[in-house]
Amino acid sequence: MDIILASGSPRRRELLARAQLDFRVLSVDIDETPQDDELPKDYIERMVATKAMAAIEQLNGTLEIDENGTNELIIILTSDTIGVLPDGKTVLVKPTDREHAYSMWQQMSDNIHEVWTAVQATKIQRLPKGTEHNASKRTQAFQIIDQQQITERTAVTFIPLTTEMMSNYWDSGEPADKAGGYGIQGLGAAWVSRINGSYTNVVGFPLAQTLALIKDMTEGSEDIVDPL
Numbered sequence: 001m002d003i004i005l006a007s008g009s010p011r012r013r014e015l016l017a018r019a020q021l022d023f024r025v026l027s028v029d030i031d032e033t034p035q036d037d038e039l040p041k042d043y044i045e046r047m048v049a050t051k052a053m054a055a056i057e058q059l060n061g062t063l064e065i066d067e068n069g070t071n072e073l074i075i076i077l078t079s080d081t082i083g084v085l086p087d088g089k090t091v092l093v094k095p096t097d098r099e100h101a102y103s104m105w106q107q108m109s110d111n112i113h114e115v116w117t118a119v120q121a122t123k124i125q126r127l128p129k130g131t132e133h134n135a136s137k138r139t140q141a142f143q144i145i146d147q148q149q150i151t152e153r154t155a156v157t158f159i160p161l162t163t164e165m166m167s168n169y170w171d172s173g174e175p176a177d178k179a180g181g182y183g184i185q186g187l188g189a190a191w192v193s194r195i196n197g198s199y200t201n202v203v204g205f206p207l208a209q210t211l212a213l214i215k216d217m218t219e220g221s222e223d224i225v226d227p228l
C-alpha cells in the first residue's frame with residue numbers, strides 16, 4: 001500500500017521519515033485563509049480535508065490509469081497546525097508580516113496557548129481501466145474508500161517576551177513559515193518554558209498518533225503498515 005504525504009512542510013517529511021516508513025511526498029497548495037468567525041476545530045478539519053481533495057485532484061491529473069487495471073490502494077496523509085489562544089477562538093497562523101507576528105507574540109507572551117494539529121488519512125483506490133468515471137469534467141481515476149481525522153492538542157507556555165526578543169527572532173527568518181510564528185524545534189525553543197502534551201504535535205505532526213491512525217487504516221489489508 002502506497003503512502004503519500006501531501007505536504008510541503010519539511011518538518012512533516014522529517015518526522016514521518018523517523019518512523020522508517022516508505023512514503024512519497026506531494027506538495028499541495030490551497031487557500032488557507034480562515035473564514036469569518038470560523039472556529040479553530042472547524043478550520044483545521046476543513047484544511048486537512050481540502051488538502052486531501054487537492055492531492056487526489058493532482059493524482060487524477062498526473063497518473064495514467066493503471067493499464068493492467070489493478071485496484072491499487074493509496075493512503076494520503078494531510079495535516080494542518082495552528083495555535084489557539086486561551087479564549088479558545090483566536091487562531092494563530094503563519095505571520096503575514098512582522099507586525100502580525102508581533103501582535104500574536106504579545107498575546108502569547110508570559111501566557112499559555114495551545115497548538116492543535118489535525119491529521120487526515122484518506123484511503124483511495126485506483127479504479128481499474130475502463131471503470132473510471134467522469135466527474136466535474138475530469139476523469140476520476142480514484143475513489144475514496146475511507147477517511148479518518150485526528151486532532152491532537154498540546155499546551156505551550158511562553159516566557160515573557162520583550163520587543164527586542166521579538167525583533168531579533170523576526171530577523172532570524174525562522175518565524176515566517178510557522179503557525180504562531182515560532183519553531184519549538186529551532187530558536188523558538190528559547191521562548192518555551194513548558195509543554196503539556198505531544199512535542200511532535202507542536203512541530204506539526206503528532207507522530208505516535210499518526211502512526212496509530214495509519215496502522216488502523218491498514219488493518220486487514222495484506223500489507224499492513226506496521227512502523228517502528
Ligand SMILES: Cc1cn([C@H]2C[C@H](O)[C@@H](COP(=O)(O)OP(=O)(O)OP(=O)(O)O)O2)c(=O)[nH]c1=O
Nearest residue numbers: 007008009080081178179182183184202203204
Ligand atoms: C508551532 C510550530 C509550527 N511549526 C510549523 C509546522 C507547519 O509546517 C507550519 C504550520 O503550517 P501548516 O499550514 O500546518 O503546514 P505547511 O503550510 O507548513 O505545510 P502543508 O500545508 O503543505 O502541510 O508551522 C513548526 O515547524 N514548529 C512549531 O513549533
